[in-house]
Amino acid sequence: MRKPLVMGNWKLNGSKEMAKALVSGLKQNLAGVKGCDVSIAPPVMYLDEVNGLLAGSNIVLGAQNVDTALSGAFTGDISATMLKEMGAKYIIIGHSERRTYHKESDEFIAKKFAVLKEAGLTPVLCIGETEAENEAGQTQAVCARQIDAVLNTQGAAAFNGAVIAYEPVWAIGTGKSATPAQAQAVHKFIRDHIAKKDESVAKQVIIQYGGSVNDANAAELFTQPDIDGALVGGASLKADAFAVIVKAAEKAKAK
């Protein structure tokens, strides 16, 4: 039985004041939640601040990116050990916004995955096809290629305790979520793909859906057997909406 994980990715949004208000709202709304793991990933500038604000809550700190190096002459980068020291656990890598705007390759992202595992942190590996790839029928091939970058270099065991976030690029920030059936089909494909290497690893890996998840569509998405939670962008900036999503995951997966 997999425990769902709902994670908020604040992206490049926020301020000290906003973080304080949002975390306070989340703590109030999510105090009793036990059946769903919850994490929020603020911009790296606010990690320390938010870590302090989260004290005593059931919400775990996450981060949006990491570099492959642990130290050295890499201006502007942040290491896995630094994130760990700040209290972050779930680290998003391979987000389509980094693949697109920063030209991050599958191989580079796989290195980040390895660095996080080595540091004892949890990679949240984002994968997913663009609209053009979707229309060309390449969804499965793209997802397989993005997973294989890790599978073929680190083995299936690397996915023990790791998280995959399936985020069709065409659904991110567009208000056009994949339908529950569409998402389920890809999630099943991802799990089956890993199962070809190791069935027990595939069974335990958390596969989140991301892309325009909100308080109105979350519950139906979570009815699907291979959707183990969500990676939420826009709706994670509103305490009420995010709490509805978390509670929907808790309820759906308690069944």
Ligand SMILES: O=C[C@H](O)COP(=O)(O)O
């Ligand atoms: O990391 C989160 C995803 O990119 C989804 O963003 P969104 O919920 O704003 O569509």
